[in-house]
Amino acid sequence: AIITVLNGPNLNLLGVREPGIYGKQTLSDIHEKLDRLASELGHELDFMQSNAEHELIDHIHQAYQRRVDFILINPAAFTHTSVAIRDALLATKIAFIEVHLSNVHAREPFRSHSYFSDIAVGVICGLGAHGYELALQAAHQILLTRTQ
Ligand code: DQA
Numbered sequence: 001a002i003i004t005v006l007n008g009p010n011l012n013l014l015g016v017r018e019p020g021i022y023g024k025q026t027l028s029d030i031h032e033k034l035d036r037l038a039s040e041l042g043h044e045l046d047f048m049q050s051n052a053e054h055e056l057i058d059h060i061h062q063a064y065q066r067r068v069d070f071i072l073i074n075p076a077a078f079t080h081t082s083v084a085i086r087d088a089l090l091a092t093k094i095a096f097i098e099v100h101l102s103n104v105h106a107r108e109p110f111r112s113h114s115y116f117s118d119i120a121v122g123v124i125c126g127l128g129a130h131g132y133e134l135a136l137q138a139a140h141q142i143l144l145t146r147t148q
Contacts, residue, residue, distance in 0.1 A: 001069035001143045003136065005034060006056055007049035008076030014101075022101045025129040037133055041140045053078060057088045064092035070139045071096035072132065079104070079114045086115040095142070097135040100125035 007027060010017060015026035031047045038045035046068070050056050056078070063071060071094050078085055079100070089096055096116075103126030104111040117123050122138060124131040 002044045003070045003139055004063045004068045005047045006073040008078045009051040011076050012049050023128045030129050030132050034132055034136055037136055056085055060088040060092055068094055072099055072135045074099045080110055082115055095121050097121055098123045099131050099135045101128050
């Protein structure tokens with residue numbers, strides 16, 4: 001299956017950015033691990049990061065055109081603000097898992113609200129970079145049951 005991984009603003013700074021909250025792994029460390037896991041599981045992985053809301057939206061539209069089967073998304077700060085990215089996911093009806101490195105519920109109150117959680121298949125937060133791998137494994141299981 002084709003799985004797209006989308007990363008929102010400031011995640012390009014992982015490893016440098018508040019390592020006490022987000023960990024020491026860089027986004028390319030995460031990308032490498034996911035690539036390896038995806039090929040072990042027999043999936044094609046497409047990975048992107050953008051600081052721009054419209055680029056994330058365009059990528060979701062492209063995912064629809066390319067018949068992407070599943071999306072893993074860390075919308076980063078757009079989690080708490082973006083009706084537009086939510087609407088792109090609703091429009092394309094591509095199933096997705098929402099991922100956050102930090103436990104958003106243990107931080108500032110504004111991080112507890114997400115524009116994505118109620119329409120996500122599931123949400124992973126607080127498990128650091130490992131959360132992305134867990135999300136990929138979950139997506140794999142979901143896609144297996146879908147084709148049975
Ligand atoms: C984040 C949590 C968001 O609140 C924050 O704006 C981010 C990263 C996370 O992965 O923990 O940029 O999505």
